[in-house]
Amino acid sequence: MPGNPSSPASTEFYKDNTNLKWIILGVSxxxxxxxxxxxxxxxxxxxxxxxxxxxxxxxxxxxxxxxxxxxxxxxxxxxxxxxxxxxxxxxxxxxxxxxxxxxxxxxxxxxxxxxxxxxxxxxxxxxxxxxxxxxxxxxxxxxxxxxxxxxxxNSMLLAELILFPYVETSILAIFGFISYLAFNYSKTSEQNRVWVGLAKETAHQIGTPLSSLMAWVEVLRDDPELKNKGFVEELDKDIRKLRIVTERFSSIGSTPILKEENVFQLVNNVVSYLQPRLSSKVKIEVYTLSESIKANVHAPLFEWVLENLCKNAVDAMENTGTIAIKILRGSDSKVLIDISDTGKGIPKKLVQSVFKPGFTTKKRGWGLGLALAKRIIEMYHEGKIFVKSSDESQGTTFRIELKSA
Ligand SMILES: Nc1ncnc2c1ncn2[C@@H]1O[C@H](COP(=O)(O)OP(=O)(O)OP(=O)(O)O)[C@@H](O)[C@H]1O
Ligand SMILES: [Mg+2]
The missing domain is CATH 3.30.450 (Beta-Lactamase)
Known part of the structure; x- marks a missing residue:
């Protein structure tokens, strides 16, 4: 995610928001x-x-x-x-x-x-x-x-007066609960519209110059002066990455169709894309019991999740350490992917908050990486993503649970 100089404000806002809930509850x-x-x-x-x-x-x-x-x-x-x-x-x-x-x-x-x-x-x-x-x-x-x-x-009046505060409080509580549900529902659907709208618009905006770039690359490819110089191939790599980004944004803006994919293969794609771009002091290791474990996933979105988790891990390790990705088979035909780092860990009281949009502890973070990951895994894949363990001395493990194919 790109840098954001005003992110501390978004963390503050997030805190204010939870405080407000407690204040309303307290006053009631x-x-x-x-x-x-x-x-x-x-x-x-x-x-x-x-x-x-x-x-x-x-x-x-x-x-x-x-x-x-x-x-x-x-x-x-x-x-x-x-x-x-x-x-x-x-x-x-x-x-x-x-x-x-x-x-x-x-x-x-x-x-x-x-x-x-x-x-x-x-x-x-x-x-x-x-x-x-x-x-x-x-x-x-x-x-x-x-x-x-x-x-x-007691007279009827007195009997009713004794009951009155309890009836009134119950009615208020029911009313409050229904309002809370309605408010939450409208907030979620508004958030959904923003996610979807922004993602579609981004895909659309990148799409037009991208098609033209692709055409230009084809023109350059035929230029005898540029042949065998490697420029066009490098340009082509960047365009391919841009296409993946566009695909991710357009998929999050629609209902992605899941396909049976080899999980080990997808993990390796991400690792081979990330490894050369990271400091040489960061190692990514992949372990699997079987190289043929399959799950129903949408590859571009799933790779996006892995990328976000690995980037967070790199940040937490301050560019030195090991990321271990383990692919396992869980009970009742689930595929488990554990992403562990040797970073600084997440303080216990913050573990509940890391998936909330806008939550970040970074100077230049949006606090959207994990919110996006949760949305992709839970809404589009009907899976689960959570902090499996986190410790200041041992680092953090995130777990993704997917339905196996
Ligand atoms: N592996 C990790 N180790 C320690 N803390 C983590 C880890 N992953 C996430 N966090 C914490 O969770 C917060 C939220 O992460 P998230 O990816 O959602 O946002 P971000 O990385 O801060 O910003 P961005 O939107 O750029 O991803 C981080 O700011 C960090 O405090
Ligand atoms: Mg992040």
Whole structure:
């Protein structure tokens, strides 16, 4: 990849982008926890208010039962009548239900069904709050002759308020998740369009002068003055390389067709192209168990991947060391290609990031080499590419997994 003086900025941008995700997640968490805490305060206040209301209701019942001749009867009745939200059940000393309020009972139900529903409601109420006593006094000597109990549970409003923050947080989480997927999808499809568009345009732009160059080479080839001087052959080599580059760009811009290819052969093509162009202190060694291992690949794109991995290896070794390429057969008919270097390794915390577009630690890097390699291997070959191991003292091994032919 060509040099890029502004690449540190692209690394920064990449970092900012991941930070932004954490910030959004953090803020959402704070809002959710805040909502839950605030609603909890409201719930507690409302619980207290309902308790008071039931106590008042019980008092009113007590008055009404104890002294029906009282002149404030209309007030107590008003209080009893006013409780139209908190479910209550009044039971006698033996625990038998005397009356109930605000419990949904259909008039069409049989007595058994009604009793059953009331019993269940009573059991529920006993679990949530302690009962409020109603002391019944003898009209004559004012002695206590019975104690009845009022049981109650949360009003519908309170029950809903308790659930509200959880429902709200779940809805927000689902909404956030769907938005995230949609955003990711649109980002990926936009990136795809950029990759494809730029690649096609590049192939197209190089294509026109290239055809004309090819024609000129043919003209020069016939020139008797240039014969046997080697110029034309050198020119022809460069044109061939340019054709390969054009083919790579045009393939990435379309759906490449995979063919059964000899992997050892392809690796050797790349090595024999790269070796003479590298420092003499860099050795590339190729190992294979069998020279006839075949895989379904698109040769120009696959060679591009190998070239990118080897160039990264050379950079990591600072132009001194050995690159070992091993071709292996994996389980369930996979072809494995391991590219190892003796370079400086990738720090553990960066291993996850090296395939992300724009990620680079180099002064003059675009951070596109591995992103392109991943795209070629995973999207076009349905294979895998990953960092198999990396160590500061031993260097790095990248592994490519392909389906065998
Ligand atoms: N073999 C390796 N050893 C150590 N670090 C590596 C190796 N291969 C990749 N890296 C790290 O991963 C980063 C991303 O690599 P990638 O090939 O995507 O981009 P680049 O080489 O920086 O730029 P370019 O777009 O020119 O290839 C590198 O900058 C480097 O930090
Ligand atoms: Mg690179």
């Amino acid at each position: 968490l704070i809002i959710s926890v805040g909502t839950i805490l605030f609603t909890n305060i409201l719930v507690n206040q409302l619980k207290e208010r309902e308790r008071h209301q039931v106590e008042l209701f019980a008092k009113a019942l007590e008055y009404t039962i104890n002294d029906s001749g009282n002149e404030i009867l209309f007030i107590t009745e008003e209080i009893i009548f006013k409780n139209n939200s908190i479910p209550t059940i009044l039971v006698d000393e033996k625990g038998e239900i005397i009356s109930y309020h605000n419990i949904e009972i259909s008039p069409e139900w049989s007595k058994e069904k009604k009793d059953e529903v009331l019993k269940e409601a009573l059991a529920d109420m006993k679990k949530v709050y302690p009962a409020i006593d109603i002391v019944l006094k003898d009209a004559g000597n004012q002695g206590t002759f019975a104690v009845q109990k009022v049981y109650y549970k």
